[in-house]
Amino acid sequence: EDKVVQSPLSLVVHEGDTVTLNCSYEVTNFRSLLWYKQEKKAPTFLFMLTSSGIEKKSGRLSSILDKKELFSILNITATQTGDSAVYLCAVLGTSYGKLTFGQGTILTVHP
Amino acid sequence: SAVISQKPSRDICQRGTSLTIQCQVDSQVTMMFWYRQQPGQSLTLIATANQGSEATYESGFVIDKFPISRPNLTFSTLTVSNMSPEDSSIYLCSAQINSDTQYFGPGTRLTVL
Numbered sequence: 001e002d003k004v005v006q007s008p009l010s011l012v013v014h015e016g017d018t019v020t021l022n023c024s025y026e027v028t029n030f031r032s033l034l035w036y037k038q039e040k041k042a043p044t045f046l047f048m049l050t051s052s053g054i055e056k057k058s059g060r061l062s063s064i065l066d067k068k069e070l071f072s073i074l075n076i077t078a079t080q081t082g083d084s085a086v087y088l089c090a091v092l093g094t095s096y097g098k099l100t101f102g103q104g105t106i107l108t109v110h111p
Numbered sequence: 112s113a114v115i116s117q118k119p120s121r122d123i124c125q126r127g128t129s130l131t132i133q134c135q136v137d138s139q140v141t142m143m144f145w146y147r148q149q150p151g152q153s154l155t156l157i158a159t160a161n162q163g164s165e166a167t168y169e170s171g172f173v174i175d176k177f178p179i180s181r182p183n184l185t186f187s188t189l190t191v192s193n194m195s196p197e198d199s200s201i202y203l204c205s206a207q208i209n210s211d212t213q214y215f216g217p218g219t220r221l222t223v224l
Contacts, residue, residue, distance in 0.1 A: 031211055032210075032211040034211070034212070034213070036215075040218075041201050041203070041217055041218030041220060042203065042215050042216065042217045042218050043154070043203070043215045044215075045112070045212060045213075045214055045215075048210070048211060048212050050211075088153065088154070090154075092211045096142070096159060096167070097142045097144060097159065097207050097211075097213065098144075098156050098159070098169070099144075099154070099156065099205075099213060100156075101153040101154045101155075102153060103152075103153050104153050
């Protein structure tokens with residue numbers, strides 16, 4: 001059974017801090033790893049990673065995948081209060097689209 | 112990306128009743144999915160909504176409890192049948208727009224009394 005583990009489960013920082021969120025996985029027939037940001041109800045797509053060592057960036061957010069170590073990290077630099085959310089990591093391990101999600105990391109950014 | 116809408120956005124229902132949740136995508140998509148997020152938990156896939164055929168359910172979910180329709184490539188419904196308080200969750204639909212990327216609807220927050 002596919003498994004995704006995120007750490008830490010929660011994180012409290014102050015504005016301007018840099019944070020690193022971790023995601024490790026065990027999956028059969030890995031296809032891709034996705035990061036989402038969830039505020040209130042709907043997860044918002046951040047990144048999809050399929051190849052090792054290629055960093056994806058969007059503003060202050062970046063992510064990288066290590067397929068050898070079965071690991072991904074999501075970095076957020078110069079955090080802002082608007083970054084407060086649950087960050088979800090999910091892996092796609094089959095051909096039909098089932099995403100297996102981790103427990104999520106609750107990030108709280110204080111002013 | 113795509114615009115995905117769901118309705119209702121929230122509902123409070125009585126035990127034993129059923130609720131149908133609608134999901135509409137603003138473009139044709141091959142694959143649509145339904146997820147459940149129980150309080151304090153992460154997302155769990157309920158089923159894949161297949162256009163023109165029966166949905167494919169994940170282990171632990173059955174058609175009698177969660178019947179799904181997919182009449183065309185832009186629309187799907189999920190019914191939560193014979194509800195109990197344990198069904199109180201957020202229900203989310205998603206659509207696979209390109210390659211492996213899935214985008215989610217805004218979710219339906221269901222409370223069963």
